[in-house]
Amino acid sequence: MLASIKSLSSAVVIPFLKRGLLLLTTVLLAIPNVGWSQSNSQTITSVSPKVVKIFGAGGAKNLYAYGSGFLVSPQGHILTVWSHLLDSDTVSVVLNDGRRFEGKVVGVEPPLDLAILKIEADGLPCFDLSQATSVGPGTRVLGFSNAFKVATGDEPVSVIHGVIAARTTLTARRGAFESPYNGTVYIVDAVTNNAGAAGGVLTTREGKLVGMIGKELRNTQTNTWLNYVMPISELSDTVEQIISGRFTTKKTDEDEDGVSKKKPRRYEAADFGLITIPDVVARTPAYIDRVLPGSLAEIAGLQPNDLILFVGNDLVQSCQMLREELGRLQSGDPLKIVVRRDDQLVTVGMTVPKKSVE
Amino acid sequence: MKTCFALSCLMLGTFGFSASLLLAEIDVRQAQSNRTEVVRQAAPAVVAIFSADGNGGGSGVLISPDGYALSNFHVTSACGNFMKCGLNDGVLYDAVIVGIDPTGDVALIKLLGRNDFPFAPLGDSDQVAAGDWTYAMGNPFLLATDFQPTVTFGMVSGVHRYQYPAGTFLEYTDCIQVDTSINPGNSGGPLFNSAGELIGINGRIAVEKRGRVNVGAGYAISINQIKHFMGQLRGGLVVDHATLGATVRSGTDRTVLIDSILESSNAYRRGLREDDEIISFAGRPIGSVNQFKNILGIYPQGWSVPLVYRREGKKEQIIVQLPALHRKSELLQPAGPKAPPQPKRPDGRGPKSPDDPHSAEASLPKDELLAEYKKLFVKKTGYANYYFNEQEQQRVLAGLKPFAGWQNAPAKWVLSGKTTDQDTFQIKLLPQALSAQFTKRAPGLQNLDGTDFLDEPPGSGGLLAALQQFKMLLTGGAAAFTEMSYLGNQPLDGQEVSVDVLVTRKSTVECRWYFRSSDGVLAGFDSSLGTDVDAAQIRFLDFQDVQGRYFPSRFAVQYGNTDYGTFEVTTVDISAANETAN
Numbered sequence: 041m042l043a044s045i046k047s048l049s050s051a052v053v054i055p056f057l058k059r060g061l062l063l064l065t066t067v068l069l070a071i072p073n074v075g076w077s078q079s080n081s082q083t084i085t086s087v088s089p090k091v092v093k094i095f096g097a098g099g100a101k102n103l104y105a106y107g108s109g110f111l112v113s114p115q116g117h118i119l120t121v122w123s124h125l126l127d128s129d130t131v132s133v134v135l136n137d138g139r140r141f142e143g144k145v146v147g148v149e150p151p152l153d154l155a156i157l158k159i160e161a162d163g164l165p166c167f168d169l170s171q172a173t174s175v176g177p178g179t180r181v182l183g184f185s186n187a188f189k190v191a192t193g194d195e196p197v198s199v200i201h202g203v204i205a206a207r208t209t210l211t212a213r214r215g216a217f218e219s220p221y222n223g224t225v226y227i228v229d230a231v232t233n234n235a236g237a238a239g240g241v242l243t244t245r246e247g248k249l250v251g252m253i254g255k256e257l258r259n260t261q262t263n264t265w266l267n268y269v270m271p272i273s274e275l276s277d278t279v280e281q282i283i284s285g286r287f288t289t290k291k292t293d294e295d296e297d298g299v300s301k302k303k304p305r306r307y308e309a310a311d312f313g314l315i316t317i318p319d320v321v322a323r324t325p326a327y328i329d330r331v332l333p334g335s336l337a338e339i340a341g342l343q344p345n346d347l348i349l350f351v352g353n354d355l356v357q358s359c360q361m362l363r364e365e366l367g368r369l370q371s372g373d374p375l376k377i378v379v380r381r382d383d384q385l386v387t388v389g390m391t392v393p394k395k396s397v398e
Numbered sequence: 399m400k401t402c403f404a405l406s407c408l409m410l411g412t413f414g415f416s417a418s419l420l421l422a423e424i425d426v427r428q429a430q431s432n433r434t435e436v437v438r439q440a441a442p443a444v445v446a447i448f449s450a451d452g453n454g455g456g457s458g459v460l461i462s463p464d465g466y467a468l469s470n471f472h473v474t475s476a477c478g479n480f481m482k483c484g485l486n487d488g489v490l491y492d493a494v495i496v497g498i499d500p501t502g503d504v505a506l507i508k509l510l511g512r513n514d515f516p517f518a519p520l521g522d523s524d525q526v527a528a529g530d531w532t533y534a535m536g537n538p539f540l541l542a543t544d545f546q547p548t549v550t551f552g553m554v555s556g557v558h559r560y561q562y563p564a565g566t567f568l569e570y571t572d573c574i575q576v577d578t579s580i581n582p583g584n585s586g587g588p589l590f591n592s593a594g595e596l597i598g599i600n601g602r603i604a605v606e607k608r609g610r611v612n613v614g615a616g617y618a619i620s621i622n623q624i625k626h627f628m629g630q631l632r633g634g635l636v637v638d639h640a641t642l643g644a645t646v647r648s649g650t651d652r653t654v655l656i657d658s659i660l661e662s663s664n665a666y667r668r669g670l671r672e673d674d675e676i677i678s679f680a681g682r683p684i685g686s687v688n689q690f691k692n693i694l695g696i697y698p699q700g701w702s703v704p705l706v707y708r709r710e711g712k713k714e715q716i717i718v719q720l721p722a723l724h725r726k727s728e729l730l731q732p733a734g735p736k737a738p739p740q741p742k743r744p745d746g747r748g749p750k751s752p753d754d755p756h757s758a759e760a761s762l763p764k765d766e767l768l769a770e771y772k773k774l775f776v777k778k779t780g781y782a783n784y785y786f787n788e789q790e791q792q793r794v795l796a797g798l799k800p801f802a803g804w805q806n807a808p809a810k811w812v813l814s815g816k817t818t819d820q821d822t823f824q825i826k827l828l829p830q831a832l833s834a835q836f837t838k839r840a841p842g843l844q845n846l847d848g849t850d851f852l853d854e855p856p857g858s859g860g861l862l863a864a865l866q867q868f869k870m871l872l873t874g875g876a877a878a879f880t881e882m883s884y885l886g887n888q889p890l891d892g893q894e895v896s897v898d899v900l901v902t903r904k905s906t907v908e909c910r911w912y913f914r915s916s917d918g919v920l921a922g923f924d925s926s927l928g929t930d931v932d933a934a935q936i937r938f939l940d941f942q943d944v945q946g947r948y949f950p951s952r953f954a955v956q957y958g959n960t961d962y963g964t965f966e967v968t969t970v971d972i973s974a975a976n977e978t979a980n
Binding site: 079080081082083084088138139187188190191192193194195196197198199200201230231232234 | 527528529530531552553555556558559560561575577592612613614615652685686688689692
């Protein structure tokens with residue numbers, strides 16, 4: 041080690057005392073290898089096994105049936121974005137080495153645009169969220185994702201390189217950048233956010249976890265695309281709560297006094313713990329595909345295969361209409377849902393929870 | 399003392415920090431000067447390609463001092479048989495099409511007028527890994543009006559990628575994926591590694607959104623794949639890729655199984671059957687269908703590669719000769735210069751519209767092609783440019799020089815000797831008939847009165863017919879056959895030794911003659927009596943002077959899965975046709 045430092049800067053080292061030399065050595069060792077000229081192969085080799093490919097619902101135009109995620113526990117918890125991909129009963133998760141697993145959604149948080157999947161496996165390489173780092177503009181980064189489904193075989197996902205251009209707040213506005221996520225983001229100077237890339241991971245050149253690649257985001261007015269990444273610090277609390285089973289959506293939306301911090305946001309089926317069948321045709325009937333454990337929907341007694349007919353007094357003829365009806369709800373509203381179960385009509389009631397954001 | 403120590407620590411700490419900045423700066427400057435140096439060395443070999451009238455456009459790269467350059471098929475097919483090529487010395491050269499690979503989207507052209515062209519050294523694309531730095535050079539958007547190539551710098555995103563045919567037969571297998579900016583006009587241009595070696599030909603980009611510009615995923619055809627096809631391309635051929643003659647499917651637990659197999663295929667004759675599990679192919683382990691297709695795609699038709707399969711727990715290795723992926727007519731159609739829209743150009747430029755602001759800049763002075771260049775293109779069905787095939791035939795035929803003593807030799811040949819399994823033989827090659835007599839083996843007789851060639855002696859695959867072909871080659875050369883063609887080079891019998899292949903046809907007999915690439919020596923030949931049957935494979939083991947004439951004194955004969963025998967020739971009696979054989 042000493043020899044290599046000498047060769048780097050013998051002119052600098054020589055005038056110093058032996059004691060000083062020792063100190064200098066220590067300081068130099070602490071400096072990460074900048075490695076401008078070197079290949080990133082080593083980092084990629086260590087990061088790639090933690091990134092997964094996800095195949096699920098979709099397949100229609102602009103609804104890609106593939107996506108990305110990354111392992112956040114050795115037991116197979118996977119952090120990804122909450123998207124139409126997860127609308128199917130189970131999704132297919134393919135690891136770096138081609139091993140294929142069935143993934144189940146264990147929790148979602150639509151305001152953060154995140155979902156946690158679980159595969160039945162153990163001892164997997166994974167990211168430690170507590171070791172995530174915060175970076176500033178100019179930091180050189182690598183983006184790992186299943187972009188364009190290029191890596192279809194038993195092969196690692198695609199990697200691209202770039203630089204953090206800014207750390208800013210994503211002001212997602214209707215008509216401009218439409219996104220449920222409304223918080224701190226990194227803007228990257230590379231095309232990280234491609235089809236299928238959402239849920240991928242951004243790391244530093246040394247492989248330190250930085251954030252999760254967001255969905256494709258296009259400004260409909262200027263036809264420009266935004267390459268943004270959600271910092272892990274924004275997501276880690278929720279992720280840990282979901283994994284530990286302590287998660288309820290309320291917590292992130294209220295301050296210590298239980299008062300909502302943010303403006304109300306449109307409600308979605310997931311806010312009630314409902315997951316409908318994939319909305320793939322023009323008028324997909326609003327069948328319940330799954331009911332998340334511990335959710336309002338489960339407490340109210342809704343079951344998979346129930347067909348939602350009424351929200352309040354309004355007839356719901358499709359998944360699309362269900363979304364519209366739920367979107368009209370206000371926090372604290374009484375909510376009546378009528379479903380058809382086998383040959384019977386079943387009515388359930390619940391109260392709309394407090395929620396966040398627009 | 400304590401204070402002094404603390405102070406010195408502080409000073410040293412500060413110094414260490416600034417030293418690190420200094421080191422980082424040195425590193426950055428070093429990396430920068432390395433990059434400029436690579437660009438300086440590589441740029442002279444980069445070619446800007448235009449059609450003869452200055453339209454169209456793409457990129458290419460020189461790979462030899464005599465002007466051979468690689469590009470994309472979808473670039474050259476739009477440019478015609480003669481094109482104009484600009485180098486970074488600002489000079490515009492004439493170039494002629496040599497060989498094309500429509501499936502792999504590769505074309506070989508030859509720049510004319512110099513024998514000292516700058517050229518790029520070929521790298522080894524199997525050593526490329528995700529994370530490596532790369533340079534793409536070429537003429538994107540036709541910006542380089544002085545032919546000084548545009549350079550983009552980026553990283554390898556993935557290797558051994560498979561890209562499905564995009565609505566055409568154009569298929570990218572085992573390619574290199576880069577985030578290096580590749581745009582329309584980069585097509586056909588080089589991808590260099592950080593040492594400035596050519597590792598791929600840029601050809602395709604993801605175009606799923608944002609129009610036809612870079613979105614962070616570009617694909618380069620690996621140079622190692624192109625190396626497999628190089629001999630065929632130099633031979634002026636329309637080259638084809640290979641198939642196994644069988645389809646595969648995924649089994650459980652990441653296995654790949656034979657789904658169905660053509661009974662006429664070589665693989666079937668070697669023993670491969672439905673439901674066999676493929677363990678490895680061409681020396682690479684197989685874990686998915688995708689992987690198999692990826693590897694299959696990098697081989698030219700006619701190559702022999704090893705395949706290991708498992709049936710009922712038992713592993714077996716076979717050498718499989720790969721049939722062509724397409725019918726000849728399928729590939730020939732778009733090869734004509736007058737049919738530009740044939741293959742969809744995945745990232746290529748459309749034809750220029752007259753109001754394109756760039757057309758004025760890109761238009762080139764019109765000049766007449768030199769007469770001496772015109773003869774460098776010979777049109778013939780099945781070839782991109784038959785002129786180069788003839789050149790290669792002449793080069794390879796030089797390997798027959800030691801046999802010159804046989805030219806116009808008398809027509810009656812009688813070979814006698816013994817085989818290594820203690821049999822004796824006498825083989826007569828007469829103008830009217832061929833015969834073989836053994837002590838142990840069954841005899842063979844083949845009339846030369848126009849009847850079909852048969853498997854004579856039985857079980858040899860038509861050894862008599864094969865030796866007759868050999869006699870024709872030695873006495874008459876190329877003129878003795880209806881057709882002769884150069885078929886590129888390939889590893890002999892799937893092994894290490896590379897050979898140049900000449901194929902000849904005479905009535906129903908097709909022969910492939912194998913000349914060692916290293917020294918031109920005739921290593922053997924395959925003679926087949928028809929399509930979809932095994933050939934008699936003759937491999938020369940030793941040569942000696944037999945009665946003053948150079949002759950293969952030892953040769954092995956294999957037919958299908960069986961060794962027919964190894965022959966040791968002790969005498970060759972030759973006499974004129976009017977003398978009676980004893």
